[in-house]
Amino acid sequence: MADLSLEKSIERKASMKNNLRRKPRWGETIIQSLLFFSGFFSIFTTLGIVYELGKEALLFFQMPEVKFLDIFTKTKWQPHTGEFGIWPLFTSTMVTTVIAMLIAIPLGLAVAIYLSEYAGPRVRSTLKPILEVLAGIPTIVYGYFALTFMTPLLRDIFGRDVVQIYNTASAGLVMGILILPLITSMTEDALSAVPRSLREAAYGMGATKLETAVQIVVPAALSGIAAAVIVGISRAIGETMIVAVAAGAGPNFTLNPFVGAETLTGHIVRISGGDLSYDSIDYNSIFALGLFLFFVTLTLNIISQQIVRRFREVYE
Amino acid sequence: MKEKTTVEGFADNLAARNRRGMVWQALIQASTVVGIIALIALMLNIINGAYGYVAYEAKVDPDTLAVNGVALQDQSQEQLVTLLQSTLSSGAFKKLENEKPFASRSLEDVYQLVVDRIVRPQVVGVWSLWLSLTQADEIRATVAQENPDAELDFVSWLNPGFITRPQTSEPFTAGVRTAIFGSLWTILFTILVAFPIGVGAAIYLEEYASDTWLNRIIQTNINNLAGVPSIIYGILGLAIFVRTLEPLTSGEVFGLVDPTTANGRTVLSAGLTLGLLVLPIIIINAQEAIRAVPRSLRNASFGVGATKWQTVWSHVLPNALPGILTGTILAISRAIGETAPLVVVGASTAISFDPNSPFSKFTTLPIQIYQWTSRPQDEFRSLAAASILVLLVLLLSLNASAVLLRNRFSRRF
Numbered sequence: 001m002a003d004l005s006l007e008k009s010i011e012r013k014a015s016m017k018n019n020l021r022r023k024p025r026w027g028e029t030i031i032q033s034l035l036f037f038s039g040f041f042s043i044f045t046t047l048g049i050v051y052e053l054g055k056e057a058l059l060f061f062q063m064p065e066v067k068f069l070d071i072f073t074k075t076k077w078q079p080h081t082g083e084f085g086i087w088p089l090f091t092s093t094m095v096t097t098v099i100a101m102l103i104a105i106p107l108g109l110a111v112a113i114y115l116s117e118y119a120g121p122r123v124r125s126t127l128k129p130i131l132e133v134l135a136g137i138p139t140i141v142y143g144y145f146a147l148t149f150m151t152p153l154l155r156d157i158f159g160r161d162v163v164q165i166y167n168t169a170s171a172g173l174v175m176g177i178l179i180l181p182l183i184t185s186m187t188e189d190a191l192s193a194v195p196r197s198l199r200e201a202a203y204g205m206g207a208t209k210l211e212t213a214v215q216i217v218v219p220a221a222l223s224g225i226a227a228a229v230i231v232g233i234s235r236a237i238g239e240t241m242i243v244a245v246a247a248g249a250g251p252n253f254t255l256n257p258f259v260g261a262e263t264l265t266g267h268i269v270r271i272s273g274g275d276l277s278y279d280s281i282d283y284n285s286i287f288a289l290g291l292f293l294f295f296v297t298l299t300l301n302i303i304s305q306q307i308v309r310r311f312r313e314v315y316e
Numbered sequence: 317m318k319e320k321t322t323v324e325g326f327a328d329n330l331a332a333r334n335r336r337g338m339v340w341q342a343l344i345q346a347s348t349v350v351g352i353i354a355l356i357a358l359m360l361n362i363i364n365g366a367y368g369y370v371a372y373e374a375k376v377d378p379d380t381l382a383v384n385g386v387a388l389q390d391q392s393q394e395q396l397v398t399l400l401q402s403t404l405s406s407g408a409f410k411k412l413e414n415e416k417p418f419a420s421r422s423l424e425d426v427y428q429l430v431v432d433r434i435v436r437p438q439v440v441g442v443w444s445l446w447l448s449l450t451q452a453d454e455i456r457a458t459v460a461q462e463n464p465d466a467e468l469d470f471v472s473w474l475n476p477g478f479i480t481r482p483q484t485s486e487p488f489t490a491g492v493r494t495a496i497f498g499s500l501w502t503i504l505f506t507i508l509v510a511f512p513i514g515v516g517a518a519i520y521l522e523e524y525a526s527d528t529w530l531n532r533i534i535q536t537n538i539n540n541l542a543g544v545p546s547i548i549y550g551i552l553g554l555a556i557f558v559r560t561l562e563p564l565t566s567g568e569v570f571g572l573v574d575p576t577t578a579n580g581r582t583v584l585s586a587g588l589t590l591g592l593l594v595l596p597i598i599i600i601n602a603q604e605a606i607r608a609v610p611r612s613l614r615n616a617s618f619g620v621g622a623t624k625w626q627t628v629w630s631h632v633l634p635n636a637l638p639g640i641l642t643g644t645i646l647a648i649s650r651a652i653g654e655t656a657p658l659v660v661v662g663a664s665t666a667i668s669f670d671p672n673s674p675f676s677k678f679t680t681l682p683i684q685i686y687q688w689t690s691r692p693q694d695e696f697r698s699l700a701a702a703s704i705l706v707l708l709v710l711l712l713s714l715n716a717s718a719v720l721l722r723n724r725f726s727r728r729f
Contacts, residue, residue: 025623027625028623028624028625031625032520032524032624032625034516035516035517035519035520035524036520036524037516038512038513038514038515038516038517038519038520039516039517039520039521039525039531039534040534041513041517041595042517042534042537042538042541042595042596042599043533043534043537045541045552045592045595046537046540046541048552048556049544049548049552052551052552052555052556053548053551053552053555056555106347107347107350107351110343110344110347110348111344111347111348111351113344114344114345114347114348115348118341118344118345127348127352130351130352130355131351133355134351134354134355136646136649136650136653136711136715137358137653137708137711138652138653138654138655138682138707138711139653139655139656140653140655140682140685140686140689140704141358141362141653141685141704141707141708142358143686143689144361144362144365144685144689144697144700144701144704145357145358145361145362147689148361148365148689148697148701149357149358149361177351177354177358180351180354184351208333208334208336208337209337209341210333210336210337210340210341211333211337214340231543234543235543235545237545238544238545238546238547238548239545240545240546240547240655240656241655241656241682241686244656244659244686245686245689245690265545265547265656268547268551268660269547269656269659269660272550272551272554272659272660272662273659276662278559286551286660287551287555290547290548290551293545293547293548294544294545294548297543297544297545297548298540298543298544301539301540301543302540305536305539
């Protein structure tokens with residue numbers, strides 16, 4: 001009996017030794033390389049963006065009609081008459097972005113402070129889904145809202161001869177509402193990450209709720225808030241459908257928010273909406289504008305990430 | 317200040333400080349209310365546009381089309397076809413016959429054609445729901461005065477017919493069936509591309525990748541791609557899928573080339589473009605879900621001798637699946653609502669036939685909304701409002717299923 005079990009255990013040990021020897025597992029290797037390829041795939045997307053946009057943009061700059069210097073000095077963008085000054089597209093993008101941020105930053109900060117410092121759990125649990133709903137509504141719906149609600153409202157308030165049917169103000173205001181949930185949720189994350197002990201220390205010193213929130217919690221979360229604001233700006237610059245619907249067609253060099261003016265993104269959408277023939281100046285110009293847009297938003301996003309990484313206050 | 321450490325000094329100041337606290341708290345709460353009001357205004361505005369009075373004139377009075385006292389809507393299919401044949405030019409009739417033989421058309425379809433081609437209702441006025449409710453009498457008076465022949469009806473622009481009819485250029489017969497099918501076809505390819513690659517990438521980054529410069533670049537790159545404006549993906553899709561890969565995306569290499577689907581502006585191109593767009597979102601969400609699976613589960617699996625892939629496949633993935641699916645559904649609902657990239661990729665402006673292959677021309681719900689919103693006539697704005705309701709219901713049910721999935725199947729460790 002004992003001999004038998006000993007024999008068996010020796011046998012088992014031998015077979016285990018056999019199993020444990022490192023053998024090539026081809027299945028595992030194949031799967032791992034497939035997974036690596038999936039991970040690496042996103043690099044192709046970025047390379048594709050840079051390569052394709054760069055290639056066509058280069059063709060654009062090589063066209064005889066396009067003079068590189070004119071792009072930054074002329075104030076007209078009319079591809080059909082060979083005028084390429086980026087300023088009108090740039091100013092309207094700036095106007096919509098500034099208006100959007102004037103709405104989204106104060107409101108977004110206020111809502112975030114309310115959610116993280118003032119609201120009780122019940123209010124939070126109703127408000128957060130509302131914000132999620134706002135964030136999940138497609139931008140074209142906001143475009144419809146801008147054109148059919150905000151524009152008539154502005155025209156009623158400021159007068160029909162002051163406010164045109166298509167204007168950058170209504171697009172900017174609605175864009176502010178669109179970006180509000182983004183800024184709120186990022187800011188609220190930053191505020192919630194500030195440890196309880198800091199607040200309690202402030203209360204212990206006799207600070208009021210407002211003083212605690214504004215003088216202790218907000219400064220402690222400042223890097224996160226700055227990151228949220230920058231991401232919001234980047235989102236506003238790249239936002240397309242609201243401006244395509246409500247801001248008007250045709251580049252217009254103006255800072256007046258009540259007249260129609262086409263933004264960078266709005267221009268790209270309108271130009272490519274028709275039947276666009278390849279290798280035309282229109283076709284190449286959207287790539288040049290796209291490349292510009294890509295680098296601007298990428299830079300803003302990278303700055304935002306750097307701010308979070310570099311200036312984050314780490315608490316234990 | 318130095319000697320004012322007495323209780324009275326503190327209390328003096330306190331009243332003002334508390335008052336300031338109250339004022340700011342009120343302001344902060346007011347901002348929150350503004351946000352809620354914005355959402356309510358958005359919803360009410362859409363509903364306001366989707367219902368209301370509409371006044372229309374028929375080019376041909378339907379009563380005159382009655383045969384032997386049988387009203388138009390009660391006539392048989394043969395009678396209606398005869399009517400079409402006798403009224404329309406033979407060329408127009410043949411064209412309809414070629415599109416789809418009358419014998420195989422349904423009665424509703426033929427009736428729709430009669431309304432479309434012969435009765436031809438023309439909209440003369442549209443009123444929003446708010447005006448229709450508050451000023452019904454004035455509206456009736458105006459219509460009676462200015463268009464005595466016009467009929468005034470209270471309509472819901474969102475009705476079963478609107479959802480099941482194909483797209484047309486006439487506001488009364490236009491529907492969103494073409495657009496709904498277009499959206500579904502497009503999303504199918506988006507999921508087919510983005511889900512496997514996205515989950516694969518997330519598994520790689522969370523389970524396999526060591527902390528090397530290459531893997532850090534991959535991770536940073538994914539985070540950056542998530543912030544790229546969607547229109548850039550549209551331009552990329554135009555360059556790669558529509559132009560460079562045209563033989564593939566137009567179906568030419570499969571010998572399926574359809575003369576009507578010119579130049580790669582197809583469902584397939586649109587789906588792939590949206591696939592690239594949602595890929596980073598799916599990866600980031602899936603990574604979070606995988607990260608939430610505790611280390612101990614993996615160690616237990618390794619402890620009984622499982623290989624890496626066996627551990628991932630049998631232990632990590634099943635536990636992370638609800639989270640992965642929730643994240644994917646949210647990404648998909650983002651893709652369904654996307655408009656800008658599809659305009660750039662080249663959605664068709666007017667097609668009345670449902671897409672039936674990856675190589676069909678396409679239009680989607682958001683594209684339809686965009687086109688109807690961009691038209692100056694009020695009746696098209698109303699159609700846009702009705703299609704927004706369709707889109708929002710679709711998105712809401714998707715989001716609700718995501719929430720259900722999260723609540724029902726997610727495990728806490």
